[in-house]
Amino acid sequence: MRGLFASSPALGPFAALVVAVVFFSVATDTFFNLDNFSFVVQQSVVIGTLALGQTLIILTAGIDLANAAIAVFGTVLVTRLALGGMPSPVALVLGIVGCTLVAALSGGLVTRLKLPPFIVTLGMLAVMTAVTSLYSQGTTWPVPDGLLTVLGTQLYLFGQIQMTIGMGVALVLFVVVWVMLARTAWGRHVYAVGDDKEAARLSGINIDRTLLSVYALAGLVYGIAAWLAMGRTPTADPNAYQTGNLDSITAVVIGGTSLFGGRGGVAGTVVGALIVAVLRSGLTQMEIDSNYQNLATGVLVIAAVAFDQITRRRSA
Amino acid sequence: MTEPVLAAKGLRKRYGRVTAIDGADFELYPGEVLAIVGDNGAGKSSLIKALTGALIPDAGEMWLDGKPLRLHSPIDARRYGIETVYQSLAVSPALDIATNLFLGREIRRGGFLGFLRLLDRPAMRKQAREQLDALGIATVQDITQTVETLSGGQRQAVAVARAAMFGSKVVIMDEPTAALGVRETEHVLDLIKRIRERGLPVVLISHDMPAVFEVADRIHVHRLGKRAGVVSPAEVSMSDVVSFITGAKAVPV
Ligand SMILES: Nc1ncnc2c1ncn2[C@@H]1O[C@H](COP(=O)(O)OP(=O)(O)OP(=O)(O)O)[C@@H](O)[C@H]1O
Ligand SMILES: [Mg+2]
Numbered sequence A: 001m002r003g004l005f006a007s008s009p010a011l012g013p014f015a016a017l018v019v020a021v022v023f024f025s026v027a028t029d030t031f032f033n034l035d036n037f038s039f040v041v042q043q044s045v046v047i048g049t050l051a052l053g054q055t056l057i058i059l060t061a062g063i064d065l066a067n068a069a070i071a072v073f074g075t076v077l078v079t080r081l082a083l084g085g086m087p088s089p090v091a092l093v094l095g096i097v098g099c100t101l102v103a104a105l106s107g108g109l110v111t112r113l114k115l116p117p118f119i120v121t122l123g124m125l126a127v128m129t130a131v132t133s134l135y136s137q138g139t140t141w142p143v144p145d146g147l148l149t150v151l152g153t154q155l156y157l158f159g160q161i162q163m164t165i166g167m168g169v170a171l172v173l174f175v176v177v178w179v180m181l182a183r184t185a186w187g188r189h190v191y192a193v194g195d196d197k198e199a200a201r202l203s204g205i206n207i208d209r210t211l212l213s214v215y216a217l218a219g220l221v222y223g224i225a226a227w228l229a230m231g232r233t234p235t236a237d238p239n240a241y242q243t244g245n246l247d248s249i250t251a252v253v254i255g256g257t258s259l260f261g262g263r264g265g266v267a268g269t270v271v272g273a274l275i276v277a278v279l280r281s282g283l284t285q286m287e288i289d290s291n292y293q294n295l296a297t298g299v300l301v302i303a304a305v306a307f308d309q310i311t312r313r314r315s316a
Numbered sequence B: 001m002t003e004p005v006l007a008a009k010g011l012r013k014r015y016g017r018v019t020a021i022d023g024a025d026f027e028l029y030p031g032e033v034l035a036i037v038g039d040n041g042a043g044k045s046s047l048i049k050a051l052t053g054a055l056i057p058d059a060g061e062m063w064l065d066g067k068p069l070r071l072h073s074p075i076d077a078r079r080y081g082i083e084t085v086y087q088s089l090a091v092s093p094a095l096d097i098a099t100n101l102f103l104g105r106e107i108r109r110g111g112f113l114g115f116l117r118l119l120d121r122p123a124m125r126k127q128a129r130e131q132l133d134a135l136g137i138a139t140v141q142d143i144t145q146t147v148e149t150l151s152g153g154q155r156q157a158v159a160v161a162r163a164a165m166f167g168s169k170v171v172i173m174d175e176p177t178a179a180l181g182v183r184e185t186e187h188v189l190d191l192i193k194r195i196r197e198r199g200l201p202v203v204l205i206s207h208d209m210p211a212v213f214e215v216a217d218r219i220h221v222h223r224l225g226k227r228a229g230v231v232s233p234a235e236v237s238m239s240d241v242v243s244f245i246t247g248a249k250a251v252p253v
Helices: A001-007 A013-025 A033-060 A067-083 A090-111 A115-135 A147-152 A165-183 A187-193 A197-202 A207-232 A244-255 A266-285 A290-315 B044-051 B074-079 B097-101 B111-115 B121-134 B154-166 B182-197 B211-213 B238-246
Strands: A153-157 A161-164 B006-015 B018-028 B031-040 B059-064 B082-085 B170-174 B202-204 B218-223 B226-231
Touching: A001 B111, A001 B170, A001 B182, A013 A266, A033 A067, A033 A161, A033 A165, A033 A187, A033 A207, A033 A266, A067 A090, A067 A207, A090 A115, A090 A147, A090 A207, A090 B031, A147 A165, A147 A207, A147 B202, A153 B097, A161 A165, A165 A187, A165 A207, A165 A266, A187 A197, A187 A207, A187 B006, A197 A207, A244 A266, A244 A290, B006 B044, B018 B044, B018 B059, B031 B182, B031 B211, B031 B238, B044 B059, B044 B111, B044 B170, B044 B202, B074 B082, B082 B154, B097 B121, B097 B154, B121 B154, B154 B170, B154 B182, B154 B202, B170 B182, B182 B202, B182 B211, B211 B238
Parallel strands: B018 B226, B031 B202, B031 B218, B082 B170, B170 B202
Antiparallel strands: A153 A161, B006 B018, B006 B059, B218 B226
16 A cells, blocks of 8 residues: 555545545535636646646755745736836746746755755745835736736636636646656656755766756746736736745645655645645635634645655655 | 776875874776775775765875876766765665666657657666666566665665666775675675676775675775775785784784
C-alpha cells in the first residue's frame, strides 16, 4: 500500500478528491452538476497556477512566501503600463518578465548569499507589497479590455461545459511543467537538489544554476498567474490575493509534495488545488460558516504534512 | 620513470580547529590499483575529496598527467574523467536507480524530441540494467525502483556501477565494500581488476586488509592527515600494515 503511494504520490490526494466530490454530491443537491464543477475549477485557476510555481520551489526544499505578492505586482505593472498608452502585448510581456526577474532575485539571494528561502521570500513579500502599494498609489486600476482580460472569456465546450480560455492556458502550463519535471534532465536535477543537496553536488549537478532556474521559472509562472487574475477580475488591486501565498502552499502540501523537497510533483498540486476549491464550494453549499471552511483546510494541511513525515520516517 | 596520472603535493585543509589534510602527498601511476589505508579520521576521505573537486584545499598543488590541475567542483573532476564513489555514496534516495546512474549526464532522445531536451528513458534503463548485471548485482530486480528502497549494499553497488560506467581516466572508490556481503565484495574486487585491465588506474580506500592485499599494487598508508609512506603488498605483511596505520612501526622508506 505504502509502496503504491510512493510510486504514484498523487494517488492519495486524488482518492481524497474523489471522496470529497462524492460526499458533497450526496450531501447537497446543488453540487453535482457541470456548471458547478466548472465554477469550482475556475475558482482554483489563479491559486492553482501560483501553486504550480510554488511546487517547483518546494521541490527544491524551499518555499516562496512572495508568490502572490509578485503576481499582484504583475497585474498592477501591466495595467498601469497599458493605461499609460503602451500596447497591451508589450505591457503583458514586460509584466511577465518583471515577475520572472523578481522571483529570480529571490533565487539569487538564496544561491549567492546562502540565505534560507523562508527569510528571503518573507522579505520579498514585504518589499513587493510595499512596492505594489506605492506604484498603484493605493488604489485599484481598471484593466483595459482585450488581450489583458482575454483569459476570462467564457467558452462552451461541446455547447455544454462552461470554460474559460484561462482554464485552458493553465492546463497547458501544468502539462508543460509536468513534462519538464518528469521527462527532462533539468527536472531530474530539480528533484535531486531537493532530495539531497550534497549528493547532488557530488553527482556533478550545478546546484546554484538549478536553483536559480527554478526560481526564475516559478516567476514566469507567477506572471502568467497575474494574466489569469486579470481575466478573472478586470481590476488591478494592490490588496488582492493577500493569502495567496499560504493558499498556494496549502494546495501544494495537500497535493502530496513534501516540504522537505525532492518528492511530489505538479500532478498532486492540481489535485490539491481542486480539493481546496471543492471543500470551500461544497461547505458553502452546505451553508457551513467560512470559519469552519478555514478550519477544515487547516486540519487537512496538518494531516497531509503528518502523513508525509510519517511515510518519510518509515522509509528512511 | 613513468609519470603519475594523478599527483598532489603539500595538500592542506583545515575545518576550524580540525586539520583534515596536513601536507599530504599523493601519486597514482598508470594502470595500477593504489590502496589507501589509515585510521578513522586519518583524512583519507578528505584527501580524495580534494582530488575530486569536492573540497577546495587551502594549500597544495595537484597534477593530472603532469599538467597542473585546478578543480572548482566535482563537475570539473568528472569532465577530466575522474569518477568517484564517495563514502556517503552521493545517491539521491527519492530517484530511481537508472536516474541515479545517469544523474548529470542523461541520455537525450534523438531528433526533435531531443531538441526539446526530452530524456531517452528506455536507453538509460537498458544500459543501467546491463551495468548492474555486469557487476553481478542480480538482486536488484527493478531498475525503476527508488534508491531508498534498496538495501545498504545494493545502494553501494549502484554508486560503484556509476563510477565504473563513466570513469575514463581515474576511478576512485572510498570504502566501496563497507556494506557489502562476501559475494558482493568479491564482485567489486573483480570489477576493480577489470577496470585495471581496461588500463585505468584505481584508488581504493578500504579498512578491509584481505581485500587490499588481493587487489592493490601499492599501498599508501595515511596517518594524521598525511601520507606516512607507500609499501608494496609483496614486501610487507598485513600485520605490518596494521602497525604502520597505528604508528606502532614506522613505514620503511
Ligand atoms: N566537513 C567537515 N567539517 C569538519 N571537520 C571535518 C569535515 N570533514 C572531515 N572533517 C574532519 O577531518 C578529519 C578527517 O576526516 P576524513 O573523513 O577525511 O577521515 P577518514 O580517514 O576518511 O576516516 P574514515 O576511515 O572514518 O572514513 C576528521 O577529524 C573529521 O572529523
Ligand atoms: Mg572516510
